[in-house]
Amino acid sequence: MKRRLPYRTRAGSIALLTLLAVSCLETSWQPLAADGAAVASPPAPIQRPPGPPDPLAGSYEGYGVAGSSRFIVIGRPGATVEYNGTSIARAGRVVVWELGEGYLLDDVVKKRFWVIDAFKPVDSHYFGTAVAAGDRWIAVAGGLVKPGFGGPGGTPPKTNHVQLIEFPPDGGWLPGPELPGPADSVYRRTALFGTSLAMHRNRLVVGSILGALVYEVDSAGVWTRTQILNTNSPAWNGFGVAVAIHGDLIAVGAPLSPSTTTDGLVAGQGGVIIYRRNANGLYSLEKEVRHSSVDDG
Known part of the structure; x- marks a missing residue:
């Protein structure tokens, strides 16, 4: 059984369609009930309030970058680090990509990579302001002052220690020694160490x-x-x-x-x-x- 239009004559149906077409050009469209009465438009969707910022926002990814024949090291000195259940803002981390090794996943060669958080995370310590890469060791600088974008003649990023990290033959990153600023230097020199x-x-x-x-x-x-x-x-x-x-x-x-x-x-x-x-x-x-x-x- 075919469903009938709510109007008895074909002429009436054509008139209704014409009216709808004109109204769509002039106003927003409203659905009609079976008797031709307008149905209330659904409410506009509620705009969700902005959520928390992207965890990568403000991480300064790429502020420090270095490469060797085996690794690429990328600093994220502004990254927030989770430590013992606490979020530590701007403690910093680095991402290390291995160049020489790969594995197959869905017919795509994937490279190994590691995310290494600051070993001693401190608020606003900016671990990763400068990085260096070797074939077995990497070095990461961190300090107490926000990375600077002063440019030539401006204020360089202040750092006061360099953390060495080792990738031994059996794999897995291990913390190595931490190099402090020279003991015979004044604070400003120590702060710029690294x-x-x-x-x-x-x-x-x-x-x-x-x-x-x-x-x-x-x-x-x-x-x-x-x-x-x-x-x-x-x-x-x-x-x-x-x-x-x-x-x-x-x-x-x-x-x-x-x-x-x-x-x-x-x-x-x-x-x-x-x-x-x-x-x-x-x-x-x-x-x-x-x-x-x-x-x-």
């Missing part, structure tokens, strides 16, 4: 106001500071705000050097200081890389 990090094989370079500190690890996993590189400038010239190491070379950024205008150089124009490792295992000045007005002809 403002930059770089690692190659068994050597680690830690940037600070005091200079670029070089560490080496032996086969027993003992890290020893072997040298402090600096420019003996009368005032801090930014030396150590960025560091890099590869093979026998170390490069240290000094964006506020040199201290005087001479030989085509402008005071405070910046530059990079290169050091080379000697046969005795220590580094000596190789060259300073700067753009000079003399180079412009």
